[in-house]
Amino acid sequence: TESRVYFVMEYVSGGDLMWHIQREPFSERRAKFYACEVLLALEYFHTQGIIYRDLKLDNIMLGLDGHIKVADYGLCKENMWYGDTTGTFCGTPEFMAPEILLEQKYGRAVDWWAFGVLVYEMLLGQSPFRGEDEDEIFDAILEDEILYPVNMSRDSVSICQRLLTRDPKKRLGAGPSDAAEIKEHPFFHGVNWEDMLAKRVPPPFCPTINGPLDTSNFDEEFTRERPALTPINNPLSRVEQQEFQNFSYIAD
Template identity: 35%
Template sequence: MVNHPGLVNFLGGFQDETCVYFVMEYVCGGEFFRHLKAKENKGHIKVTDLGFAKVVGSGKRTYTLCGTPDYLAPEIILNKGHGMAVDWWAFGVFLYEMMAGFPPFYDEDVTNTYKKILSGRFGFPAHFSVNARDLIRKLLQADLSKRYGCLAGGANDIKNHPWFKGVDWIKVAKREETPPIRPVVKAADDRSNFDDYSSLGALKHDFELSMNEQAMFVGF
């Protein structure tokens, strides 16, 4: 099992009659919806929520419709088949939300969210810099032949964009950069950076997995 410093690592799993359980690495810095960023105790970001992650071979497509509506690329909604290009679109949505506090195509009605995504029209709050607007527009590009991350330069087009000027990507990978925010962590098992969900009680289901469903996860 590979331990990746930038991901919340999967440690193991098991199942019972109703659920499949994932045992994940504990990251004591808190969760996304608490900090609006995921961090370790030293302030470095780890990526989690990989439940819908899927490996798609080079040049191949998948047709699975899943994910958070606000982050879906047009080709997913249109069921055209999609690959890694949708991740670059989602990255554009992510950058926008981190700076605005809300996603670019937000609507209380999910159908309207899809319509906005397909229209490709969105605006920027006044505080967005010229470089931020330029990068986000190039990521939220419906035409895959123009979307940043999908061009000949690949991810380097994004990393070398003026908005990231001054970022030393080698130091970032080595966790040698000083993060702008570091959560206070009192001990290795400190839970103060997480919301308290203890009042919710144990998860219960009104069904049981069939033998065939159970067999799908044997040895997982």
């Protein structure tokens, strides 16, 4: 418009995994399917030298075809190849790796720690680390024993334990082979990764909507919010307006 630039993103109407797991616990089959697709997404990031650093159920969207889409790249860091490190303290508390909390230099293994938390949450419907506030959650991440119910499958327990290893050097996926090491874990036995990447594996669940403007797969806390536009300070001059000529894009 004459006064504002609007950044419009794709509307993924199927909602996020947090919304869905709060309404119905995931079966191991469903959790494994999402874990496979998230693993492939993280693998792609890492092959591009990117660490994601904000993996959580809220950032995994579901398309109407039942396949996931990873959202929110605000905490990504580029030029992070195997052996490269950074030190920014960031992330969502329940998903932050111990090395981040200890303010140590860290690499892409922090994504595999967060992946372990995600897998645990999808399998059990709760976080492995609990607390009343951030400090208690951080203490739990650094010190608490992670509990697994007796009815949890051996392979499910094993992959969570391997990913939630506090020493990043010993964590599953921390080596130069990255995601390939995780794919070989027995939890993923029988997965055809080529078919998974090509979306040839039928999803265990497909969300439904009543129309293109349906927001029923999102919490009303958000859908009832009134849009708030940034106040206009000064009208743009004619010269400034010219900077935004043809500033539009229509996606296929």
